[in-house]
Amino acid sequence: STAPSHMDLHNQGRSKFMEFPYVSAPHKKLMVDLVSTVENRLDSQLFPCTLPHDVQSYHNQNGTSHASLHIRSGHKSSPIDFVLGSWIHCELPTGGALNITSLSTYLNSSTDAPNFLIEIIRNSPTSLIVILDLPPRKDLVLIPDYLKTFYEDTKLEAQRQLLEKVPEVKPYFSSSLYIRSVVSPTAIMVRIEAEAVERLEEIIEDYVDPISKEVLRIWLEQCACVKREVNDEAEKNYLQKRDKFVKTKTIEIDLASSLPRLFGPETADRVMAAVKKYFSS
Amino acid sequence: STAPSHMDLHNQGRSKFMEFPYVSAPHKKLMVDLVSTVENRLDSQLFPCTLPHDVQSYHNQNGTSHASLHIRSGHKSSPIDFVLGSWIHCELPTGGALNITSLSTYLNSSTDAPNFLIEIIRNSPTSLIVILDLPPRKDLVLIPDYLKTFYEDTKLEAQRQLLEKVPEVKPYFSSSLYIRSVVSPTAIMVRIEAEAVERLEEIIEDYVDPISKEVLRIWLEQCACVKREVNDEAEKNYLQKRDKFVKTKTIEIDLASSLPRLFGPETADRVMAAVKKYFSS
Numbered sequence: 001s002t003a004p005s006h007m008d009l010h011n012q013g014r015s016k017f018m019e020f021p022y023v024s025a026p027h028k029k030l031m032v033d034l035v036s037t038v039e040n041r042l043d044s045q046l047f048p049c050t051l052p053h054d055v056q057s058y059h060n061q062n063g064t065s066h067a068s069l070h071i072r073s074g075h076k077s078s079p080i081d082f083v084l085g086s087w088i089h090c091e092l093p094t095g096g097a098l099n100i101t102s103l104s105t106y107l108n109s110s111t112d113a114p115n116f117l118i119e120i121i122r123n124s125p126t127s128l129i130v131i132l133d134l135p136p137r138k139d140l141v142l143i144p145d146y147l148k149t150f151y152e153d154t155k156l157e158a159q160r161q162l163l164e165k166v167p168e169v170k171p172y173f174s175s176s177l178y179i180r181s182v183v184s185p186t187a188i189m190v191r192i193e194a195e196a197v198e199r200l201e202e203i204i205e206d207y208v209d210p211i212s213k214e215v216l217r218i219w220l221e222q223c224a225c226v227k228r229e230v231n232d233e234a235e236k237n238y239l240q241k242r243d244k245f246v247k248t249k250t251i252e253i254d255l256a257s258s259l260p261r262l263f264g265p266e267t268a269d270r271v272m273a274a275v276k277k278y279f280s281s
Numbered sequence: 282s283t284a285p286s287h288m289d290l291h292n293q294g295r296s297k298f299m300e301f302p303y304v305s306a307p308h309k310k311l312m313v314d315l316v317s318t319v320e321n322r323l324d325s326q327l328f329p330c331t332l333p334h335d336v337q338s339y340h341n342q343n344g345t346s347h348a349s350l351h352i353r354s355g356h357k358s359s360p361i362d363f364v365l366g367s368w369i370h371c372e373l374p375t376g377g378a379l380n381i382t383s384l385s386t387y388l389n390s391s392t393d394a395p396n397f398l399i400e401i402i403r404n405s406p407t408s409l410i411v412i413l414d415l416p417p418r419k420d421l422v423l424i425p426d427y428l429k430t431f432y433e434d435t436k437l438e439a440q441r442q443l444l445e446k447v448p449e450v451k452p453y454f455s456s457s458l459y460i461r462s463v464v465s466p467t468a469i470m471v472r473i474e475a476e477a478v479e480r481l482e483e484i485i486e487d488y489v490d491p492i493s494k495e496v497l498r499i500w501l502e503q504c505a506c507v508k509r510e511v512n513d514e515a516e517k518n519y520l521q522k523r524d525k526f527v528k529t530k531t532i533e534i535d536l537a538s539s540l541p542r543l544f545g546p547e548t549a550d551r552v553m554a555a556v557k558k559y560f561s562s
Contacts, residue, residue, distance in 0.1 A: 189321035
């Protein structure tokens with residue numbers, strides 16, 4: 001048979017994904033550590049990545065844009081819906097390059113705990129945008145207990161303040177008001193503008209790295225691995241509806257607008273179709 | 282009869298309130314203009330202020346703290362629940378003074394349109410905190426149409442960006458995660474730190490004043506005076522529940538913690554009891 005086995009597909013795709021070939025050493029180390037931490041903790045609950053080869057890794061016709069995508073669904077008995085890792089590299093007409101790396105985890109409606117999200121956007125050698133958050137899955141205004149449990153008691157605000165104190169760090173306002181609405185009140189959304197490349201790498205190593213790892217640790221220990229009772233059918237339906245909304249809008253905002261431009265319509269359609277299977281269920 | 286008439290109570294309280302006796306000329310002008318604009322536009326829908334004299338104006342025993350409160354309920358047929366204006370002045374042990382002025386409007390469940398809120402906190406001669414927003418009354422994540430109608434189509438973000446561009450303006454993060462959750466994605470929450478008093482007054486005149494008036498204009502034209510169909514009983518109940526939650530938490534955070542400290546327990550109890558009548562219905 002010429003069809004690769006699921007494990008081959010997974011292993012080949014994973015090793016390409018984990019290369020993070022276009023980003024700096026501290027940036028790569030951070031992403032590899034985050035992905036490995038999630039895998040080590042949740043491996044027994046996750047299926048291998050079964051995306052087709054040409055979705056796990058894809059590029060545009062003249063080879064100036066290159067991307068990798070790695071999605072693993074959770075087992076039926078797991079609270080994990082799926083884990084999504086990706087990187088995108090695009091040469092810019094101005095000579096530089098844009099590099100985006102991300103890791104996001106989605107829980108299913110057996111729990112109402114928040115999701116995890118990190119997105120690091122390097123749009124020049126000396127500047128970086130970081131989005132790091134546990135996006136809530138309920139209306140925090142109506143459910144103060146949820147706010148207390150996941151955002152006050154976990155001391156996420158202390159992590160946000162640690163990064164805020166770095167002089168090169170400025171708040172970042174997403175141009176999408178929807179993205180601003182989806183994140184939590186302790187979301188880290190910052191733009192880091194350093195005077196030199198070396199300083200930016202230092203900020204990644206000394207601040208972005210440990211803070212991201214602490215937020216992921218909080219998510220793993222207080223969200224992913226804690227039993228939450230969602231027995232009520234109405235609440236389950238609410239979570240499913242809200243989750244689906246967030247996922248659909250996120251794809252629209254993150255991918256539908258940029259993929260065709262960066263990779264051409266054919267590749268964009270192929271990747272979107274594969275991703276939608278996870279995001280619309 | 283020695284009991285003052287409702288109109289006397291209202292007129293005496295209103296003229297004391299509108300004095301804003303402790304803040305700078307540009308700060309006072311802004312507040313008087315905002316209150317007058319709301320009154321001129323909505324006067325026919327509002328009852329006089331019927332708060333007792335000693336709640337419309339109150340102070341602490343040694344006279345170092347002084348405050349004024351002005352609340353007008355809306356008529357039954359009006360979409361206005363109530364309009365609340367206030368100022369608080371406290372001499373600080375360090376020698377300076379803290380001055381807070383605010384105007385907020387609450388709509389009732391005949392409409393789902395956003396409320397209006399401005400709070401200006403002068404905590405030193407050269408520094409100011411401004412909170413200016415149309416707080417949403419629904420979960421924006423679940424109802425993108427609401428986000429589009431009231432936040433995207435109204436171009437509120439342009440007002441936020443106008444103020445953000447002033448060099449002395451820095452983002453302000455409320456210490457209350459609940460307050461951060463209640464505001465909209467276009468909320469203006471800033472701290473302004475000027476080098477000199479004159480410059481701060483200039484920023485109030487040139488930026489805070491016109492921007493606040495534009496946000497109030499948007500609220501009056503696109504929120505307070507636009508018919509929104511809320512016919513569904515379930516939706517009415519949802520709005521009532523969420524509104525009540527927000528009001529209860531806002532009182533807790535804004536008043537319950539500070540009034541006893543600033544005015545002593547007796548005055549704090551009297552004021553809280555009067556305010557709660559409006560906030561818990």
